[in-house]
Amino acid sequence: MKNNFQADRAYAQWLDDNDPLKEIRGRFYVQEDEIYMDGNSLGLASKDAEEALLKMLETWKKEGIKLWDGLFHYAGKLGELSAPLINAYPDEIVITGSTTINIHQCISTLYKPTKDRYKILVDDLNFPTDRYAIDSQVRLRGYTPDEAVKVVKSSDGRLIDEEAVITAMTDDVAIILLPTVLYRSSQVLDMRKVTKAAHDRGILIGWDLCHAIGAIPMDFKEVQPDFAVWCTYKYLSAGPGSIAGLYMNRKHFKETPGLAGWWGNKDETQFELKHQFEHQQDASGWQIGSPSFLAMAPLEGTLNIFNEVGIEKIREKSLLITAYLMYLIDEKLERYGFNVGNPREDNRRGGHVCLEHQEAYRICKALKQAGIVPDFREPNVIRLAPIALYNTYQEVYTLVETLEKIAVEKTYEQFSNERTLVV
Numbered sequence: 431m432k433n434n435f436q437a438d439r440a441y442a443q444w445l446d447d448n449d450p451l452k453e454i455r456g457r458f459y460v461q462e463d464e465i466y467m468d469g470n471s472l473g474l475a476s477k478d479a480e481e482a483l484l485k486m487l488e489t490w491k492k493e494g495i496k497l498w499d500g501l502f503h504y505a506g507k508l509g510e511l512s513a514p515l516i517n518a519y520p521d522e523i524v525i526t527g528s529t530t531i532n533i534h535q536c537i538s539t540l541y542k543p544t545k546d547r548y549k550i551l552v553d554d555l556n557f558p559t560d561r562y563a564i565d566s567q568v569r570l571r572g573y574t575p576d577e578a579v580k581v582v583k584s585s586d587g588r589l590i591d592e593e594a595v596i597t598a599m600t601d602d603v604a605i606i607l608l609p610t611v612l613y614r615s616s617q618v619l620d621m622r623k624v625t626k627a628a629h630d631r632g633i634l635i636g637w638d639l640c641h642a643i644g645a646i647p648m649d650f651k652e653v654q655p656d657f658a659v660w661c662t663y664k665y666l667s668a669g670p671g672s673i674a675g676l677y678m679n680r681k682h683f684k685e686t687p688g689l690a691g692w693w694g695n696k697d698e699t700q701f702e703l704k705h706q707f708e709h710q711q712d713a714s715g716w717q718i719g720s721p722s723f724l725a726m727a728p729l730e731g732t733l734n735i736f737n738e739v740g741i742e743k744i745r746e747k748s749l750l751i752t753a754y755l756m757y758l759i760d761e762k763l764e765r766y767g768f769n770v771g772n773p774r775e776d777n778r779r780g781g782h783v784c785l786e787h788q789e790a791y792r793i794c795k796a797l798k799q800a801g802i803v804p805d806f807r808e809p810n811v812i813r814l815a816p817i818a819l820y821n822t823y824q825e826v827y828t829l830v831e832t833l834e835k836i837a838v839e840k841t842y843e844q845f846s847n848e849r850t851l852v853v
């Protein structure tokens with residue numbers, strides 16, 4: 431299909447008519463007067479998520495404290511529902527905390543610096559919260575980030591070279607944290623290759639899946655990373671501030687959590703309320719405090735959609751719709767100074783397209799004025815995420831047509847370049 435792409439609306443309509451996921455769009459709250467291209471930042475609400483949230487509210491209303499009887503293992507149940515997304519064992523996943531808290535939890539559990547092996551390896555393109563967490567973790571152990579955080583640098587500000595990461599795996603590295611999909615350039619790192627290289631050198635490794643979960647299939651039974659973390663408000667559409675995911679490989683179940691709390695205690699003795707912590711030896715043992723049911727319930731609804739459709743089919747459409755977007759950019763926009771900044775190969779790009787332009791900031795403002803929601807990332811990136819579950823090929827066509835109009839008419843010039851807090 432890809433080689434036959436055509437740059438006209440009738441072809442976009444044909445793609446929509448033949449989209450195997452077209453019925454799923456109706457389950458989401460898509461605003462008819464708006465084109466939403468920001469599902470990689472905050473996924474749209476779905477009716478399934480709403481239903482699950484309202485059901486949780488009803489349970490609270492009717493049952494009060496008795497709700498614990500049915501919901502005691504809810505965080506683990508959501509972990510079980512998440513397992514097919516990464517092909518992990520269900521007991522290796524728990525829905526808890528936020529991405530950042532879960533990084534703190536995993537690093538404080540698994541980072542055991544010695545005189546010779548004390549460094550944490552990271553890259554310089556990951557989302558900053560990961561670096562803030564890593565820097566503070568080494569400080570807690572008495573190091574400065576300069577001493578103990580080793581940074582693999584990108585050569586072009588877009589991509590991370592896996593070979594450079596592997597070369598940086600020296601004998602002083604204890605643990606590695608990397609993103610699976612880079613938040614700006616959409617590059618997919620080869621988790622299998624990098625994880626194997628780390629393990630061959632006696633180094634532990636964890637992955638930040640924020641831009642990968644729900645966008646690309648992963649196989650943790652094969653990759654066998656030591657830990658992983660992810661948020662659920664992007665592709666998983668579980669709502670603003672929804673509760674995050676934590677994966678802990680079974681081989682680490684006996685480790686004591688770095689950040690212990692009573693929700694990580696063994697189920698059988700949790701309510702004995704003893705002052706000696708007894709660790710629950712599965713992923714749920716890395717919970718800290720009481721689970722936030724109202725912020726978790728929408729995830730149950732959307733995971734049902736993901737499990738019904740299957741992540742492979744979602745990826746199939748995502749690859750086609752992002753390929754179509756890149757094709758239209760090449761056909762219609764390249765001449766106006768736009769450039770595709772993400773890798774083009776199917777196995778190296780995630781769920782969004784990284785569109786670069788020197789006027790990216792003001793063009794994003796013009797897009798919003800025209801009823802299209804993109805997002806901007808410094809210094810020159812317009813992130814565009816046509817989401818497999820709810821975006822259409824015709825929306826992609828309109829998006830490119832609108833960008834062309836903005837570029838030709840220079841409508842972005844009416845906006846200031848001064849950055850505001852949220853774009």
Ligand SMILES: Cc1ncc(COP(=O)(O)O)c(C=O)c1O
Nearest residue numbers: 528529530557559613638640661
């Ligand atoms: C790669 C990555 N990690 C972490 C976060 C955010 O962390 P948290 O969920 O704790 O806010 C983001 C947010 O966009 C992200 O892109």
